[in-house]
Amino acid sequence: MKTAILSVGTELLFGQITNTNTVYLSNKLNMLGYDVMYHYTVGDNPERVFDMINLAFEDCDLVLTTGGLGPTQDDLTKEVACEVMGDELVLDDDAMEELVSYFKNLGREMTENNKKQAILPSRAKVFYNDAGTAPGFALEKDGKYIICMPGPPREMTRMFEKSVMPFLESMSDDVIYYRMIRAFGIGESQLETELMDLIDDQTDPTLATYAKEGECSLRIASKKKSRHEAKEAVDRMLETVIERIGDYIYSCDDEELVEVVCQKLMKKGLTLSSAESCTGGMFAAAVTDIPGISRVFQRGLVTYSNEAKMDELGVRAETLDEFGAVSEETAVEMAEGLKRVSGSDICISVTGIAGPDGGSREKPVGLVYIGFIYGDKKLCKKVLMRDVNRKWNRHYTLLSMLDMINKNI
Incomplete structure (x- = not known):
């Protein structure tokens, strides 16, 4: 209608x-x-x-x-x-x-x-x-x-x-059933390209892609005479979609990435601590918005200055002098220091250049390093975002931190 x-x-x-x-x-x-x-x-x-x-x-x-x-x-x-x-x-x-x-x-x-x-x-x-x-x-x-x-x-x-x-x-004789698929790390144009044949040939179920800040969504919907028929059609299509882009999907039920990560941590009983520089506490704020997270989230440190990185986390002055605050080496030492301080199962750190100032040719605005320690895993991910604006860069960094946890626990 x-x-x-x-x-x-x-x-x-x-x-x-x-x-x-x-x-x-x-x-x-x-x-x-x-x-x-x-x-x-x-x-x-x-x-x-x-x-x-x-x-x-x-x-x-x-x-x-x-x-x-x-x-x-x-x-x-x-x-x-x-x-x-x-x-x-x-x-x-x-x-x-x-x-x-x-x-x-x-x-x-x-x-x-x-x-x-x-x-x-x-x-x-x-x-x-x-x-x-x-x-x-x-x-x-x-x-x-x-x-x-x-x-x-x-x-x-x-x-x-x-x-x-x-x-x-x-008012409708038909029943509509749908699933909202949430994905991170794939742009809307790439998402559409991966599913183009399904979109071009669609009758029922229908597929529609949506762009959100830093991530994408896909709606799969079917209209049938019964909910059972509609659900079966959507589930069959979902299986095909997962085969194509499963590496990027974090939810098939329209959940936020922070919800998915926090629920996984609570279900597994894994403790978490964070040390943030460029995000200034955004990660800790997002996590603590989730009810029940106090069972696993232990501490969130904002170590914005070099002095804070050294005093709170034990980052070496030599590391900062040789490689700079925004570097893989500093991110790793931040995570290692956080592990010593907190003893948490998972320790995640971040340092980067949110902009609009502070960038250089070697280290442009939008460059971020994320350190991660969990068990025997000690990782560092380099993220280089296009320079949109400070708010967007910080938000995408937050999503990248959550994605790193989601894919490694």
């Missing part, structure tokens, strides 16, 4: 708020098999909202809106949608009860304008809001549907997952 997403809110046009709703909805709708054809953004103006909804319906059968359902005078999406769909607004007793209960639980008096949120289109399928006050709804006319949801991302995502997604799934 051709679909459009309409974001309502003048603050979006002013750039005061990042529109994360559209990204979220596009991803979810595509996974459900709905073809997102257009993104629209319009301010809190009823005439323009009216025009945008009608414009979207010229080429689409489904329009999803976010925003403009609140209690204030400029919240007019509901009223406009009702007009477009030829319906009338009536008081919804259940919605009113939800509102009264919400404010009572907060211990606050409900102002008169809040009652507006309980007035909804008479034919609407109502989606009650358990994360806020504004209900959403779905409304149909002549085979075309509009679904209106609140603008705050926390409310919208909760409503979509709890109510809107099951509603959309019920």
